Amino acid sequence: MLKKKSFIILTSFLMIFTLMVTGCGGESQDAATESQPLIVAQRSDAVVLDPHANNDQASSRVMRQIYSNLINQNESMELEPGLAESWEAIDELTFEFNLRQGVKFHNGEELTANDVAFTLNRALGSSHVSHIVGAINPDGIVVVDPYTIRIATHEPFAPLLAHLAHTATGILNEKAVTEAGEDYSQSPVGTGPYKLSNWLVGETVELVIFEDYYDEANKAKIEKVVFKAIAEDGNRAIELETGGIDIAYDIIGTDVDRVANHSDLAMVRDMNLSTTYVGFNAEKEPFNDVRVRQAINYAVDMDLIVDVVYLGTGEPSRGPLGGNVWASNQNLKPYGYDVEKAKELMKEAGLENGFKTKIWTNQNQQRIDIAEILQNQLKDINIEAEVSIMDWGAYLDATAAGEHDMFILGWVTVTGDPDYGLYPLFHSKTHGDGGNRTFYTNERVNELLDLARVNVDPAIREAAYIEVQEIVRDEAPWIFTWTGEELTGIRDNVKGFKNHPAGHHKLWSVYFE
């Protein structure tokens, strides 16, 4: 009996091992045809297809294909006409938009200003996207005629146009939303180049071409697009290599070279709008002392850490904003790695014997690695750090409540406007859940951020943002860490693909060759 059992155990181990080595299957792919679907893999499936029901990257990437916005932001983050043909500021609070005529929704309805008004009012009622539309005054949304709408803000709000290009402000059809009620997310109706055909929640979203797309010249070129969720990072690269998918988003550092050097594949790499940072709880001892925050900045070799952890993808951050955000200050003086200077500052702060602290992060292997190296390097200035890996929900709650010491988190300046990348993170009004999880407060920063938000003169705004970034560098509520990169792997026969810095890439320009 015993022998038999051991034999079975041994055989099963062998089988598991074989499975691991050979990988679990791989769908064979027929030669490219016109009707061949474009299969795109990302880390997780869309959570919702209702722009007001959540605000996450996986959903945005699908919704970008289904919905259109009043204004588009191209790959260089320049504003272009979308559903609005033209717009003008009629006073410092109000913009007037002229809508394109004859635009059809997926359900056959025609787009009117009422749909736009309905969409914005609905967005204002959603907690998920209130930070994107919050500046809009509901009483200031005025339908002038079926093709003209005015949108006013409570206060002058310079980045409004960029916010109207966010996927969260994609235009919905009033009739479709009202008819679908609670189930709207399962039957989204937009004016985009693709419409939903089938959604296997957690696995795949299938989109088919929308024949009546308003922009004739830019109609989708591929009949069918399938978004597939492949959670394991390495598996996306393997699927791409074996031909099971055509485009793989978020290739990880270890796979970048393999994909780039593969004869049938290519890497499309572009810096994006994301940033990763190590934050201090600036309200809590000992991090309320600016010298301690600076000392830690000197004590860690961030360039080396970024190189080790991200394996040459992205680049070490030079400030709170990535290089392709407008008005980002890339000339800030890096702290550099200087343990002696760090020790001096710790001594000045009366902490030459160090202290005990905690570094929190979520279950993200790169952030865990950063935390482990930080923990190791901080020993040099006698700081004994304990690393805690937390569940995402608990992590966000605890950092919003200010229970943390040090933490590692990211931010995406989706709109490409510095207001989005600085106001929520450094203004004292946004402490906690609003985005400022360092609980950093500086009157001058507040003043400048408020000024730049309401002022429409680009020169004044730029000067204000440059100064904010200098103050943030000097007062060190963050250790600037990493600016991310869009790393998309594509099959060689996939043409016309371009990364969008915000991460939600257009797929209707893609074609097979």
Added chain:
Amino acid sequence: MANVNPAMDGKIPQADVKIAKKKRSQWFEVWLRLKKSKAAMVGLAIIVILIFSAIFADFIAPEGIDDQDLDRRFVSPSAEHFMGTDHLGRDIFSRIVYGSRISLQVGFIAVGIAALAGGSLGAIAGYYGGKLDNGIMRAMDILLAIPSILLAISIVAALGPSLANVMIAVGISSMPSYARIVRASVLTIKDQEFVEAAKAIGANDLRIIIKHILPNAMAPIIVQATLGVAGAILSAAGLSFIGLGIQPPNPEWGSMLASGRHYIRDYWHIATFPGLTIMITIFGLNLLGDGLRDALDPRLKN
């Protein structure tokens, strides 16, 4: 031991031998039978090596658990680094040796918690019967209805990830099987004459359970516990793999596996050695558990 197995009758000396000696001889019998099984001996050898490396980790491991050196990352297995170095330039062999401390600690303490809590509940349920029995066992059934790894995940998620909480979570989630086993044994033993005799001379319930019933129910508990250690180590590794277990930089095998898996196509050794270690450990414990089962209950032998 009064209720000696009939199979052992022939080898046990006559009635006037002291009880202590009888006990020793019974365990000696078990050992003799266990020794006959080669598989069990291999299992035992693996476990002894592990315990040895856990105790003497400081002398065996060439380096500490967190001796990062970012200049020597991804070094392949060589004379200097027996199992290579990981993505942060740490010696994998050293980490695995120190990791045995954590894994064995989790394994034994979690099983200890499970056996103690589950065993006492089972003993109470079996001994007193009636509503108490029903109450305890239905509660255990509820626990059994939830897959044990899922239960452990929820407990750690609620308590927060740490070594102690992992042990508690794994312990609680494997408690019901001990309760069942002990209850079943108690039920078969409690009506036997030696228990009645103890009752007649006025021993209280606690004494009867601890002194007279449990020693006679030991065999299945030992088997379950040996196999349980394997399960506990595996659960702890699983919890650490998904980031809910032991916190870095502690070298838990599961978390080493998790952090190495991204590199598996370029640097196989980072994930392979922790994985192999987990596999061999579980294999050893299972072999030993199987052998013990056969040795402790000769009736099972064909």
